[in-house]
Amino acid sequence: MLDPHILLASASPRRSELLTQIGVRFAQLPVDIDESQNPGESPVDYVSRMAVEKAQSGWARQTGLLPALGADTTVVCGEQIFGKPVDQQDALNMLSRLSGATHQVLSAVAICRGDELAFRLSKTSVRFRSISSAECLSYWQTGEPIDKAGAYGIQGMGAVFVADIEGSYSGVVGLPLAQTAELLNLFKIPVWQTLEP
DSSP: OOOOSEEEOOOOHHHHHHHHHTTOOEEEOOOOOOOOOOTTOOHHHHHHHHHHHHHHHHHHHOSSOOOEEEEEEEEEETTEEEOSOSSHHHHHHHHHHHTTSEEEEEEEEEEEETTEEEEEEEEEEEEEOOOOHHHHHHHHHTTGGGGSGGGOOTTTGGGGGEEEEESOHHHHHTOOHHHHHHHHHHTTOOOSOOSOO
16 A cells, blocks of 8 residues: 555545545545534635634544645535435425526635645536426435435436536535645645556
8 A cells, every 4th residue: 555645534435536536645534523504604614614624633633744635515505505414304405495596516625734724615506407306306215315415416316407517526526626636736745646656
C-alpha cells in the first residue's frame, strides 16, 4: 500500500471514488461532528462551516501530520436546506418539492493542515422534470434516497429525474473536483498519481 498524501475526513464512498478518479493517494478517516444548522445561518455559510469543521476534526483526530480534507454537500430549494431524509414521508415531500423545479446544490470542500486552512465552494443549478407521486414512491423503495441530501442521487437511479444541470456534476455527487484540485494544488498534494511509488 502506497503512503497517502492526505486524509479524507469522510465515510462517503462517493467522495472516496471521486478522489480515486483524479489519482489522489489518501487514507479515509470518518469524523463525527454536529451537523445542525445554526439559527439564522444561510445555506452557503452552513455548508462552508460543515466542510471546514470536518477538515479540522480530521486533522485533530489523526496521529500523523497529513493534511485533512473535509467536504459537505447540501440541496437548497428556495432558502430551505434539504438534508438526508429522516423517513419515507420526508423523502417523498422533498422529491415532490423538487419535481418540475430548479434547485441549487451547494458543495464545499476544505483542507486543514495545522493553522493552514483553505476552502472552496461550488454552486450548481439542477432542474428536475415533473415526477409523479408513484415514481417518488417507487424511487424511495429502491433504498437509494435514504442517505442522500435532497433524497436523490444524481450518480444513481435518481439521474432519471434530472432534466438539466448547470455547474459541477461532481459537486452534486459530493465533491466538486475542479475546486478540490485547486485546493490540492495549493497544499502541493499531487493528483494524477500512477500505481508506482
